[in-house]
Ligand code: HEM
Ligand code: HEM
């Protein structure tokens with residue numbers, strides 16, 4: 242035995258040391274976990290704030306809840322390969338899976354009540370690398386930071402008079418989105434919308450050079466302008482009926498446009514458009530070949546987390562993708578846990 | 593049996609301490625990442641996966657080494673229930689260092705997420721996509737993480753009790769460098 246067992250005095254001191262180490266470890270974990278900082282903005286708070294006043298609809302996405310699946314292919318033309326070494330940009334046909342959706346937490350919301358339309362997309366290159374992105378038809382995002390988005394989500398619940406006016410006054414960046422949202426020219430089809438990534442990402446090419454870009458999928462279909470009033474007359478779920486018929490008649494196409502930032506362009510702020518005239522690269526065509534109902538369709542249980550990126554694309558200084566990733570994971574965890582609440586067949590869906 | 597019958601071999605000690613550092617880091621990375629929406633969320637999640645899977649691989653190596661090299665006996669004056677507690681806790685620690693990474697990997701697979709480690713190492717899915725499995729595995733990963741943390745704390749407290757109070761050579765057996773015991777022949 243190396244040393245005699247310690248005496249009573251030093252035993253007490255030793256026990257105190259051990260207790261202090263354990264308490265310190267628990268305290269450090271609690272601090273890291275945010276249990277001591279209730280003001281920290283978490284994914285739980287963001288996702289809770291998305292819920293409508295009568296509560297979230299269990300089993301569904303916490304935002305962009307109304308949607309329909311598609312499969313197809315991304316036909317890369319090789320033009321993007323100079324900017325990114327991701328295999329998805331090399332000439333070839335890469336399988337695609339996605340979801341047309343409406344920016345609402347209510348899966349039963351009538352089409353004409355939702356201005357924001359979205360596209361969730363997954364492109365899988367032949368080497369198996371997965372690229373996911375979720376984009377909307379708005380040309381800019383309403384706010385410049387995730388914190389401001391949280392504040393915006395909390396406006397409807399606010400008891401203060403003129404809460405929205407106060408928010409807009411405090412967030413001048415809201416104006417371009419606000420003007421777009423008020424404009425009456427909607428389109429009559431998911432196929433006629435552009436889908437803009439809004440967030441900036443860095444593309445990394447074969448020699449390791451990095452370049453900030455934003456991307457958009459621009460429709461090849463001609464836009465049929467329609468007012469929300471006329472859209473309402475076509476029915477609450479017209480857009481889904483329309484896209485089913487349209488794709489059954491012919492595949493629908495979008496061109497992927499990469500817009501290349503110049504030094505000084507606001508990469509960290511999706512509420513600010515980049516100046517006109519930026520170099521753009523058309524990197525390929527998304528072909529939507531087949532529509533499937535969301536119920537048990539291939540897109541329902543996919544999280545179109547915008548930080549799931551192949552080698553050759555990474556996040557930039559834009560704070561949104563990280564915040565979105567955290568929030569989408571939370572939404573996904575919740576909705577998969579509530580899978581039993583999701584109607585199993587399309588006929589049961591709340592339409 | 594170990595070289596001198598009193599100490600874990602150098603390989604075992606190296607594995608023990610390097611993995612201890614990794615595992616403790618994993619607890620903090622895990623709880624830190626799920627409570628933030630800041631840009632660090634993305635690198636934290638990536639960092640969580642890579643050492644997590646490394647822990648899984650190292651744990652298998654470690655069990656193989658353990659099977660070959662064995663362990664020094666616990667002090668003869670330790671009561672039977674205490675010895676049993678020591679052995680059971682070690683089974684628990686080994687079990688969790690294998691199970692936690694597997695649960696994380698399986699949970700991502702069941703959620704149809706690609707599992708990509710540093711260096712663009714892409715792991716295959718070990719389960720098909722399934723909502724119920726995703727939920728089960730996510731709960732297991734989360735609850736067992738806290739059970740693991742509690743077990744590690746108990747283990748550390750017991751190790752320090754041996755080192756500071758009982759001074760019975762148990763700590764020296766695993767000490768990262770030669771102990772003060774003088775009884776540790778190199
Ligand atoms: C901090 C800001 C944001 C938050 C908190 C947020 C939140 C969410 C949540 C919780 C979902 C449901 C995810 C799921 O369950 O799978 C979702 C879906 C979606 N979001 Fe966001 N979002 C944000 C920003 C954006 C931005 C900037 C865009 C567009 C550029 C966008 C476009 C979409 C689209 C298209 C979907 C549907 C994807 C799908 O079909 O699964 N979001 N969002
Ligand atoms: C010894 C190994 C590991 C430990 C100790 C560990 C620990 C943790 C902890 C403490 C959390 C937070 C749980 C909570 O606060 O509720 C967590 C979450 C998570 N872990 Fe691990 N983990 C390990 C390995 C892995 C591995 C290998 C992977 C994946 C390959 C993984 C994937 C995840 C994911 C994805 C989450 C977040 C889940 C979500 O937000 O949906 N973990 N982990």
Ligand code: HEM
Nearest residue numbers: 612615616658663682685686744748751752762763765766
């Ligand atoms: C994540 C952290 C840790 C894990 C998972 C862990 C795991 C283990 C395991 C499985 C054993 C049993 C070895 C065997 O019999 O095969 C062991 C032994 C030991 N550990 Fe740890 N350990 C951790 C941290 C620590 C720390 C921080 C200390 C010191 C304060 C420590 C001190 C010891 C000692 C002294 C032994 C030897 C016990 C004996 O002779 O049976 N461990 N550890």
